[in-house]
Amino acid sequence: MPTNIVNEFKNPENKSLKDLFFPVVLDDGVKKNICALDKYWAPRSIFSNYTSLVVAGGHYKTGAALQEWQHEADNFKSDLEFLLSLKHHEFWSYMVFQKSALGCIVSFLQKATPFYINICSQPPTDNVQADYETLLNLVLRIICRLLTPKESADCWLKKDDMRELIYKNYLISVPMLFDLLVAVGNASPENAAILQRIFDTLLSIEPNYKKDLIAALNFFRAAFRSIQTQTENEGFEGAGGGLPDDTCETPFDDVALYTLDCAFTLSVLLDVCPAVRSLCGEIKLGQSIANFYDNTLSFLYKNIYLINETAKSLMWLNQARLQFLQAFRSISYSYVEEVLAKPKASIMATEEFIGLLTECLSEQTFVIDYERHFSVALDMEILKQACEDLDTFKANFVVQGYQKEAETAAKETINNIQNLIANQELLNSNDAINQAKSKVEEKVDDPINKPKPSSERDLELEVTMVLDCLPHLGTGFVRKLISRYDSSEEAIAAVLENNLPPDLAQADHSEVYIPADPQDKLYEQTGIKHFNIYDGDKYDIMTQDNPQCIIKQGKGFPNAPQNATQLLDDKRDLAAIKHRYQEYSLVTERDSDDDEYNDEYDDSYEALLESETRVVKSKDLKNVLANVADVSEDETESEEEESSQQTDNNQRNKNDNFCENPEDIRARYEARRQAKWAKKGNFVPQQQPKDVVGRAKGQGQEKDVLRNRQKKEANKSSRANHNRKAGAAFKQSKGMF
Structure with missing residues (x-):
């Protein structure tokens, strides 16, 4: 300082x-x-935080814990009084530059006692309640001072500067406002007026708060899903979080409190801030409330009731139901107020109001409770008087839908009460039993009061009657109609008048009825589900703890390679056939005294086969014999002896050789080739064109044509557009490009 x-x-x-x-x-x-707005004027950096007066389960602290809270509350009170006692520039400097001062306010709002706490537990003593109300009053005064632009002639702040300081420094945020709603509430008109003034001021100085409120309203949908998740998971996961403690009567107490908090927050918000109602209509929050009310709340109530019929959380859920109905009423009635404010331009608001109620007609529980508390017919009468262009057919349809559901529920309630009274009388005395029997007989004799139970109705006969009149409908859809109406005549009339409830109108009219499987009923009675000759064998995983089979998981087979590397490294198949090739090593080489021959290999005569060699041998033998017979007689006897001796040696060598000398074969083949083409002028033969077209279809083909087609089909991959990749690879390997 x-x-x-x-x-x-x-x-x-x-x-x-x-x-x-x-x-x-x-x-x-x-x-x-x-x-004047500087950290220099805010030297103090330590402020105490608020400690909650309420423990888990919605109960107040008692004993030593309560005394400790009173001591901490005194310190917290002195800090709040210090902030309020500061001068104008010092107060704003602390709020902007000292985060601990703002954290002091936030801690109170987050841990404040909800204004509906009396629903959950007994109220505390008067002095404790007075201390808490004092702290709440001080916090409200600090928030109101933040929203006051001018305190005196020389202590004031421009609205633009105040808007920038509050919004950019998060001095007041939407989560803080939601906590403030629960802490202050709308139980008294004074509190509601304060909250309304706060919201109106914020929305007037900073329009961006409207975007933040839309994001906050969308959070309620996430909260509804979270509550549904925890309800389905028996209260251990989801909205509230954490396991139940010893003070909880059911595992659902935490989620019931969370539901109650969401209900009161939304109800108070829509009550004190009318501008939010139109935002709820834009994001269709009303439909989400109706769906959550009909599905999740009913299921949660049932779960708690099955565990403990006297649990306090049942009362919390009833209060939550009332608050959700009130919130939906605020959203729906905003359209009626808009119509009354601008009757000439009210057609759009009227259509939105009817559309909202129509979409919620499928939520039966919600429709019944809403009609009990708020009359839809009265709202429609107001709209009919204010809006001349109102669609009367749609309005009457909505009114009849809500009224019929309410009447049906009222009849069921009366019947249930009468049954309870009758049962109680039966337990009192024998006289009461006789009186109850006489009353029941009188009701049975009266055809008006006696509803025909669905179990006594001949459903097959009524389905046949409806299908005779309306054969285009499916049996499944007809059964739904009969279950909804008291007789087949009413069902037929509803279809012909096109006056079906929304759920039946949107259902598939050609739905086929599939009867229940009798084996499922047998399984429910006996517990035996399998009907198989292999049940109980060594491979049955249903009866054997360790079945003698391989349970495959994932891709591939057991002990199979997992990738290409393991597959290529596996040499077991080669090892299995290795002994087969080792037998070839038993063949030994030996020296031979026979005439050796040149074993040169020529690729041009590769097509010469062993069969051809044998044929050539026989021909050569005949040629040799013919040559011997044609020898000139004027040759000398010595030459005859030499030639005959040489012929005998060659023949003996041929017989002794393992195979014919390739050199002789090549020489003979070349001689025959030269003799063939010598007559034609020693030119290289040109390949004759091969006919693959042949005759027209149906006239038969020659053998040459069929053979040419076969050769073309077999060798077409070696020319034309084939083997381009191989040719390119060859050129690239030779460095051609």
Whole structure:
């Protein structure tokens, strides 16, 4: 803090807070002008946080814990009084630059006692309640001071500057406002007026709060889903979070309190801030409330009732139901108010109102409870008087739908009460039993009071009657109609008049009835589900703890390679056939004294087969014999002896050789080739064109045509557009490109 302040924070020119500067003499004697909104004016950095007066389960603290709370509340009270006692520029400096001062307010709002706490537990003593109300009053005064732009002529702040300071520094946020709604509530008109003034001020100075409120309203849908999740998971996961403690009567107490908090928050918000009602209509929050009311709340109530019929959480849920109905009423009646405000331009609001109620008709429980508390017929009468273009057919349809559901529920309630009374009388005395029997007989004799039970109705006969009149309907849809109406005549009339409830009107009219499987009923009675000759064997996983089978999980088979590397590294197949190839090593080589021959290999005669060689041998033998017979007689006897001896040696060598000498085969093949083409002028033969077209279809084909087609089909991959990839690879390997 400054050691010397000049002019005692006077503002003779009445400047705004952000434009105001105060001259200050520092410790070193230097005079300096400091802005009125500066951290210099907020030297204190420690503020206490609020401790909740309520423990888990919605109960107040008692004993030593309560005494400790009173001591901490006194310290917290002194901090709040310190903030309120500050001057205008000091107060704003603390709020903006000291986060601990703002955290002090936030801690109270987050841990404040809900205004509906008396529903959950007994109220505390008077002095404790007075201490808490004092703290709540101080917090409200601080929030109201933040929203006050002008405290005096020389202590004021521009609205633009105030809007920027509040919104950008999160001095007041939407979560804080929701906590404030639960802490203050609308139980008294004064509290509702304060909250309404706060919301109106914020929305007027900063329009961005409307976007934040839309995001907050969408959060209620997430809360509904969270409550549904925890309800389905028996209260251990979802909205409330955490396991139940010893004080909980059921596992659902936590989620019931969470539901109650959401209901009161939404109800109070729509009550004190009318601008939010139109936002709820834009995001269709009313339909979400009706769906949550009909499905999740009913299921949650049933679960708690089955565990403990006297649980307090049942009362909390009843209060939550009332608040949700009130919230839906605020949303729906906003359209009626809009029509009354602008009757000439009210057709759109009227259609939206009827559309909202029509969409909620499928939620039967919600429709019954809403009609009990708020008359839809009265709202429609108001709209008919204010709006001349109202669609009377739609309005009557909605009114009849809500009234019929309510009447049906009322009849069922009366019957249930009568049954309870009758049962109680039966337990009292024998005289009461006789009287009850006489009453029942009188009701049975009266055809008006006696509803025909569905079990005594011949459903098959009524289905046949309806199908005779309306054969285009399916048996399944007809059964739904009969179950909804008391007789087949009423069902037929409803279909012909096109006056079906929304759920039946949107259902599939060609739905087929599939009867229940009798084996399922047998399983429910006996517990035996399998009907198989293999039941109970060593492979049955239903009866055997360790079945003798392989239960495959994932891809592939057991012990199979997991990837290509393991597959290529597996050499077991090669090892299995290795012994087969080792037998070839038993063949040994030996030296031979026979004539050796040249074993050169020529690729041009690769097509010569062993069968051809044998044929050539026989021909050569005949040629040799013919040549011997044609030898000239004038050859000398010596030459005959030499030739005959040479022929005998060659023949003997041929017989002794393992195979014919390839050199002789090539020479003979080349000689025959040369002799063939010598007559034609020693030119290279050109391949004759092969006919693959043949004759027209149906006239038969020659063998040459069929053979040419077969050769073309077999060899077509070696030319034309084939083997491009192989040719490209060959060129690339040779460096051609």
